[in-house]
Amino acid sequence: MIEILTTGAANCVQDLGRFGYLDAGVSRSGAMDAPALELANRLVGNEPNAAAIEVAIFPFRMRFDRAGLVAVTGADLPVTLGGIRYPSWWALPVSAGDILELGLPRRGARAYLAIAGGLIVPPVLGSASTDLKSRWGGLEGRGLRRGDRLEAGFAPAALGDLPAGFGLDPETIGRGGADIGEEVPIRVLPGAEYDVFDQAAVDALEAAAWQVSEDANRQGYRLSGPQLTLRQKLELHSHGIMPGTVQVPPSGQPIIQLAEANTCGGYPKIAHVIEADLWRLGQAPVGSRLRFARVDRRQAVAALRAQRVLIDRAAPFAALARKDAANPELLAALSRRDTNS
C-alpha cells in the first residue's frame, strides 16, 4: 500500500494504453512517455505494461506502508528517499514508512514511478490507464489527490541486496542530447494535406522553432509560431487521427494531438510525429521549442526498431542488478552471451 502525500490533479495512473476500441471512439490514453514507463517497470521486474504513476506536477510525495522496490524514470529530477538524494532512472529498495519525494525536473516534464508488483486498479476496457477526459480508468477515472491510497501487487522479482539501488545511464537508452533552452528535435512524416499547404507553410514547418503554448495537456499541445495557410480552402470529412497527428485549424496555429486526443477529426493534417519521438513531446514542457525534421516511412520504422532494441537491452541488465536469478529474461540473456563468446 502506498499513500499520496503531495500531488497535483494531472498526476495519474497510467500503463501503455488502451487498445482495441478505436472503432468505438475510445482514445488510446497511456503514458505520454511510454518507453520511460516501460523501463520503470523493467527496473523493478514488472511486466512492461504494469500500472505506474505518471507525475507531471511537482513536488510529488508518497509514503510506503511496506518494503518493496520502486523506480523513477522519465524527466531528469531529484529523487529523495530517507534524506538521501538519488538521480532519476534509478531503482531503490524501500522500507515501510519511507517517504519518497520527486522534486522539480531539471530537464523534461514527466516522471514515471513504478513499484514492484505494479499498482492494482480495476482495468477498464482492458487497460489501467486513466482517461482524464472521459473520467474512467486508473483510480476512479481521475488524477491523484492527497490521501489517496493505492495497493501494489505481489512482487515476484528479487529485490537485490544493493541498499543504494541501481540505475540506467540515460545516454545508453537514447536520452542524451538537448539541454534546457535548446530545441527539441522532432521527426515527422508529411500529413495527408501536406501538399495543400502553401510554400511558406511547408517551409515554416521545418524552419520555425515551434513553442509549446500554455494550452498543452494529455489531449494535445497547441503550438505558437508562424501562421500556416492553405493554398486552397479544404472541406474534409471526419477521419481517424493518431497521437502525433499535427492538425492545422483555421487559426493557422498547429495542434499536436496526443494520448487523450479525440479519435476522429476534420482539420487538415500537415504532419505526423513519428512514434519513436512521441516521448520527446511527453517530456517537452510548456514554453519549450520544437524543431521538426521531415523523414520518410522507412526512417520512421527504423527509428522505432532502434528504440525497441535499446529498451530490450536494458531489461536483462536490470534483472542482473536485482540478482533476479529466477528471471527467465536474465537466463536467456546470459545464455546468449555464452553462445556468442
Place this chain on the structure above:
Amino acid sequence: MQQDGDNPKVSAEGAGALLFDVAGPVFDPSLQERIWLFADVLKTLPGVREVAPGMNNLIVVFDPLRLDPDSLEAHLLAEWTKTVAAPAAGRLLDIPVVYGNEGSDLSEVAQEKGLTIERLVAMHTAPVYSVAAVGAMPGFVYLSGLDPRLALPRRAVPRMGVPEGSVIIGGAQAGIMPLTAPSGWHILGHTDFHLFDPLREPPAALRAGDRIRFVVKEIRA
C-alpha cells in the same frame, strides 16, 4: 473529383498507421457500405491492431515492426478493388427523443429554417439514419441521412458543455452526444438512450452499419 472509390488516397499517420481515403466532396452512402466491409476484412490481417471507419475513409493501426507499411499499403489498394458494396447487416433501433427540452435550440433552428416546430420535428424523425462511423468521442455516432433541408452551419461559438444525450445536428450531419463535452452543433432535443458504457462489452451501443430512427416521446416548446 471522382467519387467512385477508384482513386484511394493512402497516407501514413506515423510508422504504424495508414489512413485510407476514398472521400469525394460529398459523402457517399454506398462507398460507406464498402468501407464497413473493407474494415471487417482488414481486422483479420495478422499484425493489424485496430481498424476504424471514418466518413468515406478508414484508419488501419498496425505493428510496423511486424508489418511493412509499404506492403500493407499495396495490400490495401489490391483488397479494396475486391470489396464490393453490400447493405450492412446492421440492427434497426428506435431512439426516443424529448424535443425542445430546456437548453435546446429547437425554436431558434425552426425560426432560422422558416419552419414550424412540428414540421421541423417531422423532418428530423422521418428518415432512417445510418451509423456511418463511431468515433471522435467514446460512442459518438456520425449519422448520415439528415434531410438536406435541415443542413445548418455550426454555431459561431461552440458551447463548452453540451449535455450527454443531446440530439444534435451540424452541417449535413446528425448526432447524439455520448457524454457532456464541447460542441458547436445545434441541440434539437434529448434522449435517455445510453450510447456508451465503459463497463459494458461492447462499450458502444451502436456500431457502424447500424440504423436508427428518432421517435417523438414529447415536444416541449
